[in-house]
Amino acid sequence: MKQRLSKKIGNAKSLTKKCQHQGRVITRYGAELILLDETGEHIRCTIRRKNENIACGDVVCWQPNHQGNAVVTKVQARKNALSRPDRRGSPKAIAANIDQIIIVCSWLPKPSWMLVDQYMIAAQQINADAIVVMNKTDLAEQYASDKDWQALKEYESIDYKVIATNALSGEGIDKIQQELADKTSIFVGQSGVGKSSIIAQILPELTIKVGEISQSGEGKHTTTTADLYPVGNNGFVIDSPGVRDFTPAKLDTKSIRQGYREFKPYAKYCRFNNCSHTHEPNCQVKQAVENKEIPAGRYQRYLVKLTMLMTAE
Ligand SMILES: Nc1nc2c(ncn2[C@@H]2O[C@H](COP(=O)(O)OP(=O)(O)OP(=O)(O)O)[C@@H](O)[C@H]2O)c(=O)[nH]1
Ligand SMILES: [Mg+2]
Ligand SMILES: [Zn+2]
Structure with missing residues (x-):
């Protein structure tokens, strides 16, 4: 050891x-x-x-x-850091030297695909990989909508790995384990989705506290600090406190554009170098959405993110 x-x-x-x-x-x-x-x-x-x-x-x-x-x-100098806005809105590093962001969602609390995209943008900004984990498969039948299944399919279609898990039974945990060797992976997502429960399945010898589900169906916030644990084959996992509100980090249009990485192969053929892919003529990104080469759901959320940015300015 x-x-x-x-x-x-x-x-x-x-x-x-x-x-x-x-x-x-x-x-x-x-x-x-x-x-x-x-x-x-x-x-x-x-x-x-x-x-x-x-x-x-x-x-x-x-x-x-x-x-x-x-x-x-x-x-020592950092390779990168994942930040979150503090109370005053300034970015504060929650974890450093990260290779991979594991974005955990569940069927209850309900998934926020805007938040998933937000983490994918963050991953792109810090040059880390991103994986989606859809936890609480036992609640899928009751809570999953067609729109949600569609969103997951869209991520897979643009080469994001999507892993379904049940942190109570252990289903799918081995698939996450296969992604952890030689990397530092941080588990992020809403509060109550099961980040700590998944890590507890990966590291059963540790006693990791997990939250109870309250009457409203929302998980009670339990993890209050980011904690790092060594895992087999030279890996590290970081448990992080779940987000309770969806105040997005301050982003600029360029980071948003880069965060929707599936636009890249088309964007280079847009008429304008700085095309925002909204109203410009000869926009190849819009064309790719029409041709169903870029998922419509992702493009819609891209537009919402741009609008949110404009209204915040
Ligand atoms: N039904 C079901 N419940 C689960 C599953 N995974 C976790 N839970 C429950 O969900 C609740 C929240 O789990 P946590 O692991 O504390 O969630 P978290 O994401 O770490 O939450 P924060 O620390 O607040 O960010 C607990 O009551 C878990 O037992 C699952 O696969 N199915
Ligand atoms: Mg936790
Ligand atoms: Zn364009």
Whole structure:
């Protein structure tokens, strides 16, 4: 076990400059961090400045101080970070050094395809892969609409992997496990969809708290910090607190356009370089939607996102 973990941190080391002790941030509570060190031990560590920009998944250098505590001396350069707007609307990193975003949806709470698209845009922005997990298959018959099935089919048609799971029975969990080797994967999505329950199935030896379903059918918020766990074959998974409201991150038109990655092969043939794919003549993206080469549902949501952006400005 120890050997396996030290190999992992060793991998992280290659990204970084040399330092005395190195660790990966498992979780952060204010100015306190829990680190996974090179030997696979957990180290409690403090940050010198409380508002320092350190998130779960960061690689840091640390050293023991005279009081017998450990202190962070340096934060290694990040490959990327997934951010979410804080109370004031400024982006705050919730996790760093991410290879893959696992977007978890369920049949209850009902799926928000706008939110799924939002995470796909975020994935594109930070150069990470995205996978959709449709959890709570046991509730599909009761709650799934034709429109929802259609949305899932559309994602598959543009080469997003869609995995159906039931985190209570364990159905489909092996398919997620196959996607985790050698990567850091963050589980994101609405509160109550079953992110922590899925991770608990992947790592049954850990005791991960999951929420109860309240009367309204909405999951009670349980996960409050982003937490990182090592998984087999050099992988890491990050559980993250579910989103409760759908305040979208501030995006510009360019990021939205790039986020709808299936537009790309057509957009280069639009008459205008900066075509917004809304009203312009000779727009090849609109043409591809008409030809059913680009899914209509995705294009509709793209238009809604652009409108939301215009009205927010
Ligand atoms: N019926 C059913 N219930 C599930 C399934 N997966 C999870 N649940 C239940 O859904 C509720 C919420 O699960 P969590 O795993 O806490 O959800 P979460 O996404 O981690 O929620 P936050 O931490 O608030 O973001 C719990 O009561 C779970 O038991 C499933 O496949 N089917
Ligand atoms: Mg949770
Ligand atoms: Zn166009």
